[in-house]
Amino acid sequence: MPAEPVEYIAKIRKQYADLGYKPYQWVVSEEPPPWQPMRKPLSKCRLALIASGGVYVTGQVAFHFKDDTTFRAIRKDVKLEDLRFAHFAYDTTDAKRDPNVVFPIGTLRRLVDEGFIGEIAEHAYTFMGGVYSARRVREELAPRLTDRLIAEKADIALLVPV
Numbered sequence: 031m032p033a034e035p036v037e038y039i040a041k042i043r044k045q046y047a048d049l050g051y052k053p054y055q056w057v058v059s060e061e062p063p064p065w066q067p068m069r070k071p072l073s074k075c076r077l078a079l080i081a082s083g084g085v086y087v088t089g090q091v092a093f094h095f096k097d098d099t100t101f102r103a104i105r106k107d108v109k110l111e112d113l114r115f116a117h118f119a120y121d122t123t124d125a126k127r128d129p130n131v132v133f134p135i136g137t138l139r140r141l142v143d144e145g146f147i148g149e150i151a152e153h154a155y156t157f158m159g160g161v162y163s164a165r166r167v168r169e170e171l172a173p174r175l176t177d178r179l180i181a182e183k184a185d186i187a188l189l190v191p192v
Contacts, residue, residue, distance in 0.1 A: 042119065042160070045118065045119055045160075046162065049095070049096065049118070051162055055164075057164045068186070069185070070185065072146065072147055072148070072186070073145055073146060073147065073148055074148045074185075075147065075148045075149075075185040075186050076148060076149050076150070076151050076182070076183060076184050076185050076186075077138065077147050077148070077149070077150055077151065077184065077185070077186050077187070077188055078150075078151040078153075078154070078155070078179050078182060078184035078186070078187040078188070079133070079134070079135060079138060079150065079151070079154035079155070079187070079188050079190065080154070080155050080156070080157075080175060080179075080187050080188070080189050080190070081132060081133045081154065081155075081156045081157075081189075081190040081192070082156070082157055082158070082159030082160075082189075082190065082191050082192050083115060083117055083120070083125060083132030083133060083156065083159065083190070083192040084115055084116045084117030084122075084156065084157075084158045084159070084192075085102070085104065085113055085114070085115055085125075085129070085132060085133045085156040086102045086104070086113075086114050086115075086116065086156065087102070087104055087108055087112050087113060087114065088112045088113075088114060090102050090114075092114065092116040093116040093117070093157070093158040094116075094158075095116075095117075095118040095158070097161055097162050097163055097166065098157075098158040098161070099157070099158075099161055099163075099166050099167065099170045099171045100157065100158075101155050101156060101157040101171065101174065101175060102155070102156050102157070103153040103154075103155055103178070104133075104135075104153060104154045104155070104156060105152065105153055105154075106135065106139075106150045106151065106152055106153065106154060108135065108154075110129050110130075110135070110136060113129045113133065115129075115132070116158070117158060117159065117160070117192065118160065119159065119160040119192065120132075120192050132190060132192055133154070133156065133190065134188075134190060135150075135154060138150050138188070148185075151179070151182040151183075151184045152182055153178070153182060155175055155178060155179075157171060157175075159191060159192045160192075
């Protein structure tokens with residue numbers, strides 16, 4: 031029997047209201063992003079992982095829940111048991127059982143071993159999804175992450191939303 035869809039819009043509206051925010055305004059882009067074709071086969075690419083699940087490593091500072099636009103750099107060789115989760119908008123139970131559901135580093139390592147992906151960038155980047163201010167994401171978080179991906183010479187990025 032197929033699972034019922036999650037009524038996530040109503041759930042998110044309630045979560046934001048419970049935090050004292052005004053009703054959430056969904057981002058609507060006037061134009062689609064410019065198409066960027068692959069320049070080489072995936073098997074030759076350096077892939078960067080970016081995840082919005084509030085993932086961090088033991089020893090790093092956890093994310094806080096109110097408009098946190100910081101990010102964490104996580105080494106590609108991180109041990110899965112060292113991963114932690116701090117997020118207000120999803121139940122982290124499944125992520126704690128198998129971090130790959132929100133941070134698929136183990137899956138990506140296997141795909142590199144199989145030759146499907148060329149390599150993984152030295153660091154993955156994680157942040158707290160559900161930032162209320164789209165402007166702060168656009169003007170603060172996104173440019174900082176972009177600079178990191180350029181510095182790591184990433185060819186492509188896998189974006190994993192929560």
